[in-house]
Amino acid sequence: MVQLTDRPGTKRITNLQDKFIxxxxxxxxxxxxxxxxxxxxxxxxxxxxxxxxxxxxxxxTEQQIRNLEQIFNALGQQPQRVTCDAAAGLISDGQKLMLLAADSPKIVDLGLVGGQYKVEQLEIACYRGLIKVAEQMGQNQVVQWLQQNLEQEEQTAQRLEQLMPRLLQEVTSSGGKTTAKSR
Structure with a gap:
């Protein structure tokens, strides 16, 4: 379980704006x-x-970071990173897969698509939630920046979804092992 002492620099959340920030x-x-x-x-x-x-x-992503910085500024805050354990975990899982598949470039590529797709789904969920809160707070400009980020994430997820079957077919046709039977 995480303790507040594990998160130096984080303050107690006492209202909706604190939660949003x-x-x-x-x-x-x-x-x-x-x-x-x-x-x-x-x-x-x-x-x-x-x-x-x-x-x-x-x-x-570089533009999305700038959008988030603009949101901090609009809320009168300095941009500050709060450790996102979900992001760290997804990256760690992807790195492990890349190391384990390093001898199979097609498998690495397929793993990259799958890992990036998971990332996009996390980002989509987060941005949708942030948009709802920003709307509730009446932060129309903030909603626009978040909406721009969300649309980019959704488009990327869609492209990855379309690419995944082709990469899977390439792995299958190149003799990549896809089932226990093929061993």
Whole structure:
């Protein structure tokens, strides 16, 4: 169980705005972590279409970080990262898979797609929740920045969803082991 002493610099949450700022800080941390992970993924990726998708999303993630910084400013706050354990966990899982599959580039690419898809789903859920709170708070400009981030995440998730079957087919057709029977 997490103790407040495990999170230096975090203050008690006593109202909706405190909660919202805390969650924006967690998203800010997540986006920064995901940006670093995408840069590593780009280096490891062999599939050209996936590389292109990652390149595009790196640029989008940089814009999403700027949007989150604008939200902090609009709320009279300095941008501050709040550790997002979910983001750290997804990245750690992806790194493990990449290390274990390092000898199989097609499997690495398939793992990258799956890992990135999980990331997009987390981000989509977070941005939808943040939008609801920002609407409740009457923060219309904040809603617009969050909506822009959400739309980019949804588009990326859709592209990954379309790419996944093709990568899976490439692994299958190249003799990659896909079931226990093929051993």
């Amino acid at each position: 805390y969650e924006i800080g967690a998203m800010y941390d997540a986006e920064n972590r995901f940006l670093e992970a995408q840069q590593m993924m780009h280096q490891s990726c062999q599939h050209q279409e996936l590389r292109s998708l990652i390149e595009t999303h790196i640029q989008e």
